[in-house]
Amino acid sequence: MLLKDKKADLVIGYERGSSKRRARPVVIRADKDVDRLIFDDTCGPSLVPFARKALRATPLGTRVAVVAKGCDGRALVQQIAEGQFKRDQVVMIGVGCNGVTDHRRGASGEKREASCERCRYPNPPVYDVFVGEPVAAGTGDEFAGVAEFEKLASADRWAWFEHELGKCIRCYACRNACPMCYCEECVVDQTNPLWLGKSAERPDTTLFHLVRALHTAGRCVDCGACERACPLGVRLALLNKRLEREVRERFGYTAGLSMEATPALATYSEEDKQEFML
Amino acid sequence: MSSSLRIAKPDLDQLVSALTSRYRLFGPVDVDGSTVLREVKSADELALGAALDGSVKAAFFPQTETLLTYDGTVSEAPSGRDKPTAVIGARPCDARSLLLLDKVFGTGKYWDPLWQRRHDDSLVIGLGCSAPLETCFCNLMGSGPFDAEGSDIMLTDIGDAFVAESCTDKGERFLKTAYKSQVQRPSQADLDKAGEARSKALASLAPAANYSGVKTALAKLWDSALWDEIALGCLSCGACAYLCPTCHCFDVQDETAPGTQQGRRVRIWDTCQSALFTKEASGHNPRPSAKDRIRQRVMHKFSYFVDNYGEAACVGCGRCIRLCPVDFDVRVVLERVIAEGRRTKDKERGTKKDVRHAG
Amino acid sequence: MSDWEPKIVAFLCNWCSYAGADLAGVSRIQYPPNVRVVRVPCSGRVNPLFVLKSLENGFDGVLVSGCHPGDCHYISGNYIARRKFATLKTALEFIGVEPGRVQFSWVSAGEGEKFAQVVARVTEDVRKLGPAKRLVKTIGGGQ
Structure with missing residues (x-):
């Protein structure tokens, strides 16, 4: 029609x-x-x-x-x-x-x-x-999984990420399937300088996913496309979800709800909390 | 003369320990629901039932491999000879892929010492495919779910046991030495079951489509708008290439520790789907778009490889379909190529010859 | 390992923190020699990737320091940086990089004393954590 x-x-x-x-x-x-x-x-x-x-x-x-x-x-x-x-x-x-x-x-x-x-x-x-008909939104804490994971000790969280990112084969299916990963040239494809090693070993894989998470922080809509795209089932979305919570709590911003609001990491407020600054 | 024996499933460990004593053994292992190829030490690590997500090429051609290390002026190749490599549980498609890769790396004018070292005295224990998947099309690429090509020994799952048959002299010798005394011969019932599994598997595969016209069609389609259409359904990631048992392109990088002269030269899988793959130092990129890159992938597999080695670089394992994030289906591509090739012949005879070549 | 000393990289903004470090120097204020300074135009210039690369390349700790809020030479560079730092810090700690490895501070051109204190504090924190292992890439050590 x-x-x-x-x-x-x-x-x-x-x-x-x-x-x-x-x-x-x-x-x-x-x-x-x-x-x-x-x-x-x-x-x-x-x-x-x-x-x-x-x-x-x-x-x-x-x-x-x-x-x-x-x-x-x-x-x-x-x-x-x-x-x-x-x-x-x-x-x-x-x-x-x-x-x-x-x-x-x-x-x-x-x-x-x-x-x-x-x-x-x-x-x-x-x-x-x-x-069709609109669907009723789910209830409950969407960050429950994040909170659960945060109860683990730092070393255990590290071990979990090491295990997950050890599966990565650097095919970039996550990046290419992601609706928010649209850079003309991804940092992993820059060679002058070569920012990130190209191997499928850690910490090269860890750094890639960390950079991707940081770059999608406050922009990720948690569609899960990255996890579904991953041919080896790397659980990628947890870190994104944590950063989504941080951006919402700290800056009061949720991605994808307003066409007018400036994305959280492209702006600032003088009143932003800074308890972590020395 | 090939011999066959019966290996009850609980006794698989005997086979595995015979293998690990002589070989560095790789096999399918379950990691959080994915089946990947890993080095294995015992039979209970193996996940023989599931389809392997990563391919067996990694046993011979690892994704990341140090070619040499250097420290100022001294450079050396990694020393120490590994045990020879063996693979258990290679499906016939994967086993056959090793023969295709051997054409690239192991034979001819240019051969790769790292590949040769691993592949030449290797042992491949195939596992017949009792339950081919919807995405399997080995039958369309000239083999089948119980094809022995590339395997030294072939296992057939008959429920509580495997029937093991040697397919090569090497396989025969291994079985003889590994099972010197307590050999259990398969009964007639076992052999019947194995035969039944085979015919059932064959019947479950899609009827053989004919892809023989693909190469001639491709020769006419370099400039076709078909590639624009095909590229629309592709994300241009490298999942297909890295999971593909026959994709073999790689990149070589030197990694030097900052502030030192210490480093390594490392070989890493690369994929023609990445824009960086063909980007030149000047900044020019001869394959600037997704269209150029997906065309390259199809052309390399079904045209250039045929020119160079006499057969297509595809064994029909179907991983590129099954694990593609957006369900890009190479079978559909080949059908469209054939159809478009027919149309093109009718319309414009003698399309200009493609002078560009594989890379 | 007993003679191990923390190796720390400090990204200091040109207008405040670098001048603060300078003041600490000319005022002859003692502070630990563990920090290597990289001068950047503004704390807003510090790409989180610089921090990650520093850890990858074997620094045991990273300090990023800029002008106090309201004092940025470029008006808002440090405010934007503050948001980036908060996100980066959260991400690193979430995946299990020890808190304390990466720290942020505001140091003005007049705060030579504060600069020395910050460096002492960061050095002490990193010393307690020991040599960095997570995210560190070792090249040439084999696979």
Whole structure:
């Protein structure tokens, strides 16, 4: 309908993938192909990187419609807040999301991903059309996992991260699947100087993920795309979640809710707490 | 003459200790739900039932490998010869991939001493695939779930035991020396079960599509808009390449400890999907876009490799589909390539010859 | 190991903390010789990556110091830095890098005495923690 009425030039959504437990991103250009679109709990990958790709590949003025579940809608909002594109360049097709499953960790309808279990924004904060019914947000402490982890001793937390990041093979699926990792040139791809070693050994892997977490701090919408993208199941989102809490508590900012607010780490307040300063 | 024997599952440790006494043994190990290749010391570490997520190439071509160390003027290759390498639980697709990699690293005018050292006296114990996955397409790449190519010994899971068959002289010799006395021969019932597993596995695979036209089609499609379309479904990460059993590109880096002359030269897997892969010192990049890079990947596997070594650099293990974050499906790509190739022939005969080559 | 001395890198802003260090010097105030100074234009110039690289390259501790709030030569560089530091400190401590390895301070051009105290404090903290191991990359030591 959007295509027919020329409200959008192309639609980015999901179609059924290589199995019934998987969905893959698809670009729809003609009204007749709209029937290929699906939305259910197999629709895990963030469509935001695909929307960016489409916006860059098409002439200025092209309107790209994106199927946006809560987290993807927030990521789009955050990118607009960061000046990546204008609100009228995208048509947001909002959908309520009950959480997605990972095809490797169970069949569709079985176990929701960890980021979905703690999700408090199942519906996009902004949309142009909404398909289906909004989903009631979850309750309870979304940072419970973080708090639990923080009870561990420093050495044990280190051991946990060493174990997790020891699995990393530096394929950068996490980075490329992330809706907020959109740097033209990632720091790991800079060679003059070569900031980070390229091996798949620690601490090279640790440093990469630490830098990525810091760079997405206050911007991450906890969509969990990084964890679902990781072919080896590295649990990446915990650190991001901790930084999300820090940014919310300290600076009163939550990513992806406002197109106007300046992102937390691009601004300041004279009243920011500084108990850690000597 | 190949011999076969029966190894009850609780007795697998006997095989493993026979292997570890002579070899540095690698096998599939479960790490938090992923199955990865690790060095193993005992049978209970093994996760033989699951599909391996990382490929077996890492046993012979590790992701990060020190080529030499230096300290000022002195430089030396890492000394000390490891025990020869063995792999247990290699699926037929993986076992076959080692033969393809051997064409690159082990034979011909340029060969790699590190690969050769590990591969030449290695032992590969294959494990037949009783339950191929939806993403498996070894049958389309010229082998099958019980193909013995590349394995020295092939195991077939028959429930409470494995039937082990030697496929090469090396495998035969190993079985003879490892099981000098208490050899248990498989009964007819065991052999029947093994045969049944084989035919069931074959039947479960998708019917053989014909990819023989891929290479001719690719020759016409360098400039095709098809690549733009295909690139839309790809994130340009390196997951497929690093999990692929036949991808073998690497980067070489010198790492020097700051403020010293001490360092190492290290070889690290690299992927053509990274923009950095082809970026030149001038800043120019001959493969600037995702389109150029995904085309390179497909071309290298299904065209250039065929030119160089006579077969495609794909064994149909399906990892690139199964573990792709966005379900990019190389089978679909090949079908589209064939279809587009047919159309192109009709429209414009004699597309200009592609003079650019693999890199 | 008994003769181990903490090795600390200090990123000091050009306008305040570096001048503070200078004042400590010309005033002949004693402070531990464990710190190596890197002069930066502003505490806001300190990319968290500098801190991580310092640890990776074997520094046992890192100090970043800039102008007091309101005194930044560039008006707001130190305010922006303060937000970055808070995030960096949280991240490092969360993954298990010992608190105390990385510290931040405000030292003005007139606070030679304070600079000496800060350096003494950081040196003492790092000495208690012992040589850094986490995040340290050893090259040439084999795999």
